[in-house]
Amino acid sequence: MPSYKTEALVLRTAEMGETDRRLDLLSPELGPIRAVARGARKVPSRLGGLLQPFAQVRLLLWRGKTFDGVSQAETIRSFHELRESLEAFAYASVAAEAALALTRPDEEAPRRYRLLLYTFERLARGDRGEPVLAYFLAQLLRIEGFEPAWSACVRCGRPVHGERRFLPSEGGVLCPDCSLRSGQGEPVPEPVARLAEQLGRAGPRSAEALAVDPGLAMAAARTLARALSAVLDRSMKSLELLDIIRHDAEGSAEHGG
Ligand SMILES: [Zn+2]
Incomplete structure (x- = not known):
């Protein structure tokens, strides 16, 4: 053989x-x-x-x-650190599922591999999971060419400021006019959209240097995960595990979909 x-x-x-x-x-x-x-x-x-x-x-x-x-x-x-902490395990699982889901058979994956390795290294050294996951998802979407448009309306191209309406199926945000006309789009607070955009463009060093509030980072990670789910046309199973583990932190404020 x-x-x-x-x-x-x-x-x-x-x-x-x-x-x-x-x-x-x-x-x-x-x-x-x-x-x-x-x-x-x-x-x-x-x-x-x-x-x-x-x-x-x-x-x-x-x-x-x-x-x-x-x-x-x-x-x-061995990355045993990621199996010894339930939280690190859950974050690593989301990253692993996302990388696997986006890779077609027989397609080489050097950038995805390096990004995943870097993500595991950060989790293994005890970096907080929320900003690590948000950075991973922002970078993965960019590498794959699915980086959401955060600053200009995907319908009319006009710049968008303040709170955005995010439409994962079209890969970006709507301006207030287009959102009102179509009744589409989920509200995304300005700081969340800004962070998601920033993480997509940041190198590892500047991403690590950002002092990001964990709640804000998780909101960005969830928004980016919705963008990824739209690309995959399915939800991420491992995100449910992460939600169960994190439920005490912010679960009550979340309303899925
Ligand atoms: Zn518009």
């Missing part, structure tokens, strides 16, 4: 059969890989110990019809 080597991030794992583990991997040069690690759930299993969610690994795989099989694995970075 032909085999190949690659570096990858483990983005999702699931149990398969009695002793196997199903893996969704992202490789910088090969994009998404659907793989299986045979015997990974036997105890003890060296492979099983390495192939945990969010681990960065170097792999030797054999090509299969539905799944590729993992023959050998070595850890580059």
